[in-house]
Amino acid sequence: xxxxxxxxxxxxxxxxxxxxxxxxxxxxxxxxxxxxxxxxxxxxxxxxxxxxxxxxxxxxxxxxxxxxxxxxxxxxxxxxxxxxxxxxxxxxxxxxxxxxxxxxxxxxxxxxxxxxxxxxxxxxxxxxxxxxxxxxxxxxxxxxxxxxxxxxxxxxxxxxxxxxxxxxxxxxxxxxxxxxxxxxxxxxxxxxxxxxxxxxxxxxxxxxxxxxxxxxxxxxxxxxxx
Numbered sequence: 001x002x003x004x005x006x007x008x009x010x011x012x013x014x015x016x017x018x019x020x021x022x023x024x025x026x027x028x029x030x031x032x033x034x035x036x037x038x039x040x041x042x043x044x045x046x047x048x049x050x051x052x053x054x055x056x057x058x059x060x061x062x063x064x065x066x067x068x069x070x071x072x073x074x075x076x077x078x079x080x081x082x083x084x085x086x087x088x089x090x091x092x093x094x095x096x097x098x099x100x101x102x103x104x105x106x107x108x109x110x111x112x113x114x115x116x117x118x119x120x121x122x123x124x125x126x127x128x129x130x131x132x133x134x135x136x137x138x139x140x141x142x143x144x145x146x147x148x149x150x151x152x153x154x155x156x157x158x159x160x161x162x163x164x165x166x167x168x169x170x171x172x173x174x175x176x177x178x179x180x181x182x183x184x185x186x187x188x189x190x191x192x193x194x195x196x197x198x199x200x201x202x203x204x205x206x207x208x209x210x211x212x213x214x215x216x217x218x219x220x221x222x223x224x225x226x
Contacts, residue, residue: 002051002070003105004136004162008033009044010053014066023064036178036210100126100137108140108158108173110147110183110197126159130220136162138216140173140183147171147183150198152221158183159220164213171218177211186214 002010012032016024026038035041045064048054053070057063103120124139142156150171152158166172172186174195184195187204193212196204 002048002053003138005033005035006044006047007070009041010048010066010069013054013064014069017064017066040178100130102126102137102139102159104139104141104157106140107143108181108183110142110144110152110154124157124222126220126222130159137219138162139222142183146197146199146202147185148199150185152183152198153223155224157222157224158218159222160216161219162216164215166214166217173215173217175213175215176207178213181215183218 009029009032012029013023016022016028024032026041029035029041029044030038033041033044045054045056049056053066053068055065055067057065101123104122104124106121126137137159139157139159142152142154142158145154152171160173166186168187170186171183173181174184174186175181176195182195184197184205187194187196188209189206191209192206193209194204194206195212
């Protein structure tokens with residue numbers, strides 16, 4: 001499964017190679033995906049390379065080769081004999097049966113922000129009512145205790161609906177400076193954005209609006225008992 005940004009970048013690279021025969025520069029890719037820095041492009045390219053969609057050609061600047069597109073990649077996925085698995089469908093409405101499969105993309109900090117969301121690590125099956133609506137969903141493992149008063153504990157799996165906007169008071173995955181991801185309650189105050197913890201031991205962090213980008217909002221939670 002590719003994230004939306006990874007999918008967009010792969011399509012952009014393939015289009016430029018088809019039209020010009022030359023892969024786009026990091027600056028062009030940054031502008032096309034409306035990213036704040038080239039480091040975000042580097043992470044996306046690395047993720048695509050790890051998944052086998054592209055290859056960087058050695059000793060050549062701006063040399064990328066597209067090895068496969070999502071359509072061909074999906075053909076290599078074994079069929080699920082139970083018929084319960086729903087595969088990702090960019091731009092389309094998911095077909096739901098007895099369960100919905102979503103990707104666990106790594107850890108998210110409920111405390112001091114950690115490195116931005118990583119690539120897919122595993123997959124989990126959810127009941128259809130947990131991944132409600134038409135949007136794309138993903139899962140993250142919580143690390144930290146800053147959201148305990150909201151009932152979110154260290155080690156919980158949070159289910160996130162991918163979106164880029166949220167209303168005041170919603171718990172969101174927020175990307176700060178395109179570098180760090182954190183799980184916090186969103187508050188907009190005038191021209192600033194506040195990321196509010198649900199634990200009095202943590203201070204509310206306030207940023208300018210151009211420093212925070214919403215990546216999704218909390219719609220469910222899974223807790224494992226050992």
